[in-house]
Amino acid sequence: MGRTRRLRPGNACSGVTMIGSGRRNWNMLRAYVPGGPWTRVVGPGSTIGGAESGFAHMPLGHRRESLRSLAMELTPNLVPLSRLVGTWAGDGSGGYPTISPFTYHEEITFAFVGKPFLVYTQRTRGADGTPMHMESGYLRHTGDGHLELVLALPTGQVELAEGSLDADADTLTLELDARVWSTSTAKDVSATRRTYRLSGDTLDTVLDMEAVGESMSRHLESRLVRQG
Numbered sequence: 001m002g003r004t005r006r007l008r009p010g011n012a013c014s015g016v017t018m019i020g021s022g023r024r025n026w027n028m029l030r031a032y033v034p035g036g037p038w039t040r041v042v043g044p045g046s047t048i049g050g051a052e053s054g055f056a057h058m059p060l061g062h063r064r065e066s067l068r069s070l071a072m073e074l075t076p077n078l079v080p081l082s083r084l085v086g087t088w089a090g091d092g093s094g095g096y097p098t099i100s101p102f103t104y105h106e107e108i109t110f111a112f113v114g115k116p117f118l119v120y121t122q123r124t125r126g127a128d129g130t131p132m133h134m135e136s137g138y139l140r141h142t143g144d145g146h147l148e149l150v151l152a153l154p155t156g157q158v159e160l161a162e163g164s165l166d167a168d169a170d171t172l173t174l175e176l177d178a179r180v181w182s183t184s185t186a187k188d189v190s191a192t193r194r195t196y197r198l199s200g201d202t203l204d205t206v207l208d209m210e211a212v213g214e215s216m217s218r219h220l221e222s223r224l225v226r227q228g
């Protein structure tokens, strides 16, 4: 394993007009580039060889070349996150002191839309295909390995997360602690702690939360593999 290094400062992030639309799967996001045509999201999941163009089945050398091309298209502050861009899918398991254990299938996309942040979307399904939790937001890398993730949850919570990005030759690790606000009718969640650990084509995720009067405890763990 190489030496772990904290990443260098990058650009600040800004807003963008964008629309997400599902076509054949959940990941086909399109970005509106002001003054330009509707364009496909840039990333291994799209123009540079995603599931549609067979990224997952490319020989390793071609994949590396594809990721290098992607890094050249990303805004400078996102280059350290280039390995994360794309779609990830796999299985997860969940629990909490107050509920019964469960399993789920998860799909996550980190998409580059031509602006200095990544668009994050997550969908989960039960073993029988029934939709479960979903969430979406924006991942900002503001500089010096500092990350910000803003998330909206359909269960009535918003998360404002900040944390760190660490990288070595093999592994990319994102650790994010969030303050959480819940609407008046939602289950009360006050904090979450998320970890995303990327090694090769495997992305491991963990979510702990402080909710419904419980102290910080494990809610979710999943292991996803690159789809594109």
Ligand code: HEM
Binding pocket: 092, 094, 096, 098, 099, 102, 104, 106, 124, 132, 133, 134, 153, 157, 180, 187, 188, 189, 192, 207, 209, 211, 212, 219, 220
């Ligand atoms: C992979 C994503 C997720 C899945 C599959 C999932 C699934 C579940 C399931 C099956 C339950 C138990 C039944 C229920 O109360 O609906 C539950 C409860 C709960 N989840 Fe999640 N969840 C996910 C993400 C989250 C996140 C991100 C949060 C918080 C930010 C969260 C907060 C809660 C809370 C507060 C409860 C209720 C606990 C209780 O009533 O004692 N979940 N979740």
